[in-house]
Amino acid sequence: MIPRQSLDPSLQTQTGKAVGDMFGRIAPVYDLLNRCLSLGLDISWRKALVQAAAPPSGGRVLDLAAGTLDVAAMLQASRPRLSVLAADISLPMLMRGRSKNRQGKILPLGADARRLPLPDASVDRVTIAFGLRNIRPRENAYAEIQRVLTPGGRLCILEFGSGGQRILGGLYNLYLTRFLPALGRLISRDRQAYTYLARTICEFPTAPALEAEMRTAGFSWVTGLPLSSGIVWLHTAGV
Numbered sequence: 001m002i003p004r005q006s007l008d009p010s011l012q013t014q015t016g017k018a019v020g021d022m023f024g025r026i027a028p029v030y031d032l033l034n035r036c037l038s039l040g041l042d043i044s045w046r047k048a049l050v051q052a053a054a055p056p057s058g059g060r061v062l063d064l065a066a067g068t069l070d071v072a073a074m075l076q077a078s079r080p081r082l083s084v085l086a087a088d089i090s091l092p093m094l095m096r097g098r099s100k101n102r103q104g105k106i107l108p109l110g111a112d113a114r115r116l117p118l119p120d121a122s123v124d125r126v127t128i129a130f131g132l133r134n135i136r137p138r139e140n141a142y143a144e145i146q147r148v149l150t151p152g153g154r155l156c157i158l159e160f161g162s163g164g165q166r167i168l169g170g171l172y173n174l175y176l177t178r179f180l181p182a183l184g185r186l187i188s189r190d191r192q193a194y195t196y197l198a199r200t201i202c203e204f205p206t207a208p209a210l211e212a213e214m215r216t217a218g219f220s221w222v223t224g225l226p227l228s229s230g231i232v233w234l235h236t237a238g239v
């Protein structure tokens with residue numbers, strides 16, 4: 001089990017600033033740890049997200065909780081005429097992604113997903129990879145996403161499945177709750193970040209529960225696709 005008391009109280013209530021500050025601290029090692037801890041699978045998961053988003057050429061995409069710009073860079077590479085906005089609450093994470101935006105085509109934006117500084121109906125797609133878990137209440141982000149999407153627009157979410165379910169006969173759960181926090185702590189030298197990661201995955205709703213939540217929040221349709229035995233899910237929703 002993940003010890004709750006080892007987390008900063010502000011992270012337990014998951015205020016945007018505390019979570020953003022924590023990501024700011026691990027920004028220098030974030031990409032390396034992503035590759036190591038996912039055994040390189042994160043690249044193919046993000047590719048599936050970009051494929052599902054299928055933005056119109058010349059359209060506008062908002063990548064939310066964009067972190068170090070992995071998804072934003074993939075989106076830009078998939079359609080050179082696309083306008084890509086990359087929003088994140090942590091400026092150090094966005095700064096860390098500068099090397100993936102050498103041509104300056106991606107527009108980084110320091111912003112909270114719950115209060116987006118964008119006009120209504122201003123983007124054709126919203127993507128969010130491994131970000132939704134960090135945002136509370138999720139309903140505030142759903143409302144903002146629906147507000148900024150154009151009619152017929154689409155939200156594509158890449159997120160871990162609920163670690164509360166046994167996956168691969170429990171092997172994955174053991175990895176998640178024991179190995180991942182220990183290795184994350186060793187490499188990042190941050191006592192909280194990777195315990196926080198495991199805990200938020202364990203507490204995250206199952207795919208059907210998340211999809212029901214999104215329908216209640218007003219999305220007109222929602223689909224889900226398990227990746228890597230349900231370790232990760234790709235959810236797509238329409239306004």
Ligand SMILES: C[S@@+](CC[C@H](N)C(=O)[O-])C[C@H]1O[C@@H](n2cnc3c(N)ncnc32)[C@H](O)[C@@H]1O
Nearest residue numbers: 016023065066067088089090093112113129134
């Ligand atoms: C696990 S990282 C994912 C980064 C990136 N999307 C990826 O695929 O690697 C989660 C990101 O969510 C951001 N974040 C957390 N709360 C947020 C909020 N309320 N609004 C915007 N970004 C937020 C963090 O700063 C962090 O960069």
